[in-house]
Amino acid sequence: MSSKAANPILRSAAWRISLWASLAFAIGTMLVFGMLHRFVASDIQRRSDAWLSGEVGVLSDVATRTPKDRLYRRVVGEVAELASREVPNHQQSSSNENDAVFFLQAGDNGPAKLWVGAGDGASNLAAIRSTRMAPDVPFDLRVKGFRIPFRVAAVRIDDGSSIYLGLSERDEIHVLKNLRVRFFTLWVAMVLLGFAIVFYATRKMLGRVSEITEAASRIGQSDLSSRVPDTKGDDEIGHLARTLNHMLDRIENTVHQLHTITDSLAHDLRSPLTAIRGKLETTLATDLRPDHTEAIVTSIDELDRLTEFLNTSLDVAEAKADALRLNRTEVDLDELVRSMSDLYEPSMSDRELQLEVHSEGPVRVLADAALLHRVIANLLDNELKHLPASCLICISLRSDEHMATLIVEDNGPGFDAEVGHHLFEQRVKGRASRGHGLGLAFVEAVVRVHGGQVAATNRNEGGARITAKLPLCRIQEREQPEALALVST
Amino acid sequence: MRLLLVEDELEIQSFVKQSLTDAGYEVHTAEDGKTAAILAAKNVYQGMIIDLGLPDQDGIDLILQLKKSGMMSPVLILSARRSVDDRVKGLELGGDDYLTKPFAIAELLARMRNLLRRNSPPTEDATRLRIHDLDLDMIKRRATRGDQVLNLSPQEFVLLEYLCRHAGRVVTRSMLLTEVWGMRIQPDTNVVDVHIYRLRGKIDTEGREPLIKTLRGIGYVLKGS
Numbered sequence: 001m002s003s004k005a006a007n008p009i010l011r012s013a014a015w016r017i018s019l020w021a022s023l024a025f026a027i028g029t030m031l032v033f034g035m036l037h038r039f040v041a042s043d044i045q046r047r048s049d050a051w052l053s054g055e056v057g058v059l060s061d062v063a064t065r066t067p068k069d070r071l072y073r074r075v076v077g078e079v080a081e082l083a084s085r086e087v088p089n090h091q092q093s094s095s096n097e098n099d100a101v102f103f104l105q106a107g108d109n110g111p112a113k114l115w116v117g118a119g120d121g122a123s124n125l126a127a128i129r130s131t132r133m134a135p136d137v138p139f140d141l142r143v144k145g146f147r148i149p150f151r152v153a154a155v156r157i158d159d160g161s162s163i164y165l166g167l168s169e170r171d172e173i174h175v176l177k178n179l180r181v182r183f184f185t186l187w188v189a190m191v192l193l194g195f196a197i198v199f200y201a202t203r204k205m206l207g208r209v210s211e212i213t214e215a216a217s218r219i220g221q222s223d224l225s226s227r228v229p230d231t232k233g234d235d236e237i238g239h240l241a242r243t244l245n246h247m248l249d250r251i252e253n254t255v256h257q258l259h260t261i262t263d264s265l266a267h268d269l270r271s272p273l274t275a276i277r278g279k280l281e282t283t284l285a286t287d288l289r290p291d292h293t294e295a296i297v298t299s300i301d302e303l304d305r306l307t308e309f310l311n312t313s314l315d316v317a318e319a320k321a322d323a324l325r326l327n328r329t330e331v332d333l334d335e336l337v338r339s340m341s342d343l344y345e346p347s348m349s350d351r352e353l354q355l356e357v358h359s360e361g362p363v364r365v366l367a368d369a370a371l372l373h374r375v376i377a378n379l380l381d382n383e384l385k386h387l388p389a390s391c392l393i394c395i396s397l398r399s400d401e402h403m404a405t406l407i408v409e410d411n412g413p414g415f416d417a418e419v420g421h422h423l424f425e426q427r428v429k430g431r432a433s434r435g436h437g438l439g440l441a442f443v444e445a446v447v448r449v450h451g452g453q454v455a456a457t458n459r460n461e462g463g464a465r466i467t468a469k470l471p472l473c474r475i476q477e478r479e480q481p482e483a484l485a486l487v488s489t
Numbered sequence: 490m491r492l493l494l495v496e497d498e499l500e501i502q503s504f505v506k507q508s509l510t511d512a513g514y515e516v517h518t519a520e521d522g523k524t525a526a527i528l529a530a531k532n533v534y535q536g537m538i539i540d541l542g543l544p545d546q547d548g549i550d551l552i553l554q555l556k557k558s559g560m561m562s563p564v565l566i567l568s569a570r571r572s573v574d575d576r577v578k579g580l581e582l583g584g585d586d587y588l589t590k591p592f593a594i595a596e597l598l599a600r601m602r603n604l605l606r607r608n609s610p611p612t613e614d615a616t617r618l619r620i621h622d623l624d625l626d627m628i629k630r631r632a633t634r635g636d637q638v639l640n641l642s643p644q645e646f647v648l649l650e651y652l653c654r655h656a657g658r659v660v661t662r663s664m665l666l667t668e669v670w671g672m673r674i675q676p677d678t679n680v681v682d683v684h685i686y687r688l689r690g691k692i693d694t695e696g697r698e699p700l701i702k703t704l705r706g707i708g709y710v711l712k713g714s
Contacts, residue, residue, distance in 0.1 A: 275500035297706035
């Protein structure tokens with residue numbers, strides 16, 4: 001797994017699923033946090049407003065009752081100073097002793113009557129005078145020189161001046177910022193962890209699916225007796241595996257029945273054929289009159305043809321049902337075609353036929369060698385039997401990325417128009433044919449069970465052409481028989 | 490040499506036994522696996538011919554059982570089955586051979602001889618083959634008849650070599666196809682005959698004694714010394 005590039009992971013369904021799931025999770029938690037944040041912020045404000053209103057009420061009481069003498073400034077200042085120590089949510093500020101709270105008494109015009117707080121309070125007064133305020137409701141005040149606004153409560157007292165108590169929102173903002181930072185850290189960690197968990201889980205789940213896919217394709221290619229890995233789980237994937245295995249049981253059963261029928265048919269016919277052939281042969285070995293010999297020899301020939309017909313028609317029947325038993329090995333088509341042409345060349349030249357092979361080196365396929373031998377022998381037998389003298393037969397072998405292409409063509413009369421599209425059906429043959437009409441049906445059936453295709457056409461320039469395509473042998477397929485052997489033992 | 494023939498079809502058993510006896514073997518027969526096992530325990534056989542479809546057990550199981558009990562002699566398997574079982578393939582790799590029914594008697598005899606020879610040390614001169622006035626130089630791949638050098642293609646040389654190695658015995662077309670061309674096929678046409686005619690044209694020239702004889706319906710034989 002790790003040897004594969006990162007790309008397959010990015011393209012996997014597990015990756016996409018975990019991406020979407022994490023996105024939904026992230027958005028959801030973010031929304032919940034947004035609401036929580038709003039609630040906390042308004043609650044903090046409500047508390048500080050309550051404090052402000054209470055304190056400013058006390059202060060206005062003190063201011064009203066304290067005689068306006070020399071001690072007034074001191075008494076009220078003292079009370080304001082005390083009040084500012086009881087600030088809610090207070091955190092120690094870094095700068096001077098108390099810049100979080102200010103107390104201000106001022107009329108509508110003129111300088112401040114009383115100021116308690118950091119600095120001289122001029123900018124605070126200016127800010128208050130430039131703000132429109134609703135009576136008895138705390139309001140936000142932005143003061144020049146302070147980054148953070150103040151929350152201010154105001155009360156008008158009897159002497160016509162107003163008392164202002166301001167509380168910096170610094171602490172409130174600090175608390176909320178803290179909350180946000182902590183949440184985001186946790187949020188990122190949670191989303192990453194969630195992604196990892198979802199990815200791991202789906203990958204494991206989908207890994208089982210792809211195991212099933214791999215096993216199914218292996219079974220489809222060759223080995224009907226193996227099964228997809230069965231998982232103990234009672235989930236959808238377990239069901240999928242079991243359903244597939246049930247289906248395979250039935251297919252294997254059907255194929256097995258077909259094998260039993262064809263095998264017993266072959267067996268029941270072969271035993272008497274063997275006995276007949278044996279008797280004929282032993283008779284032949286004794287001294288006979290020449291005319292008797294001729295009869296027996298012809299009978300043996302006919303018997304051999306009958307046997308061959310029996311074999312081929314059972315093969316075709318099995319191949320049509322995708323039940324032909326293949327014994328795949330690596331076969332070099334180039335070598336095969338050349339030795340076939342060596343075998344057929346004398347017969348060809350005897351009939352004044354010319355045989356050419358065009359091939360540019362090894363073309364390897366994974367196939368049943370015996371069946372391929374018979375396929376090519378069939379094609380060449382066909383040419384031998386049907387072509388008139390002095391024709392040219394050409395076998396060419398090519399390969400592209402995935403397929404090997406074998407073309408057998410001639411410049412003879414071509415296929416009969418009447419046979420036309422039925423060439424690959426059993427028992428179809430031209431009027432002049434002496435064969436049993438199974439040759440091309442066999443060729444087609446064998447090539448098809450190897451995962452290839454056959455096409456037969458008449459060439460434009462005259463003559464017949466049969467094209468067979470077979471899948472090339474790939475390296476992983478070459479390793480497969482061993483892997484299967486390991487599985488089956 | 491003593492052989493054991495295990496075959497339940499009596500018709501087949503009788504003519505196979507007859508041919509083997511004619512070829513000079515002593516033949517014991519059995520119709521089922523049980524009898525065969527008893528016989529094999531009592532006697533020593535140089536070779537066995539065993540049919541796969543026995544009434545009481547599978548022929549392969551019988552072979553494996555015999556091998557397990559220490560039998561070393563080679564087995565020629567007869568099979569009426571369509572496809573060759575993987576287990577038969579395994580036995581073939583182990584030095585045994587198989588033949589599908591129906592078969593030519595000549596082929597059965599030839600394969601049996603091959604099996605028996607495989608078990609005994611080679612006696613033939615590996616570099617030179619002499620039959621009558623034929624002389625095959627296996628190293629130079631050159632054949633002469635009398636004092637005349639024969640102009641043979643490599644393919645024809647292999648064919649002649651095979652015939653010479655089996656001189657005096659019948660070889661069938663399917664044996665030639667299997668051994669010379671390495672194919673188990675049954676051509677619809679007379680491709681093998683044409684090769685033999687050509688070879689004969691080069692060897693049995695005018696005025697010489699013909700060496701390659703055609704046995705119609707059976708095969709060919711190169712006259713033994």
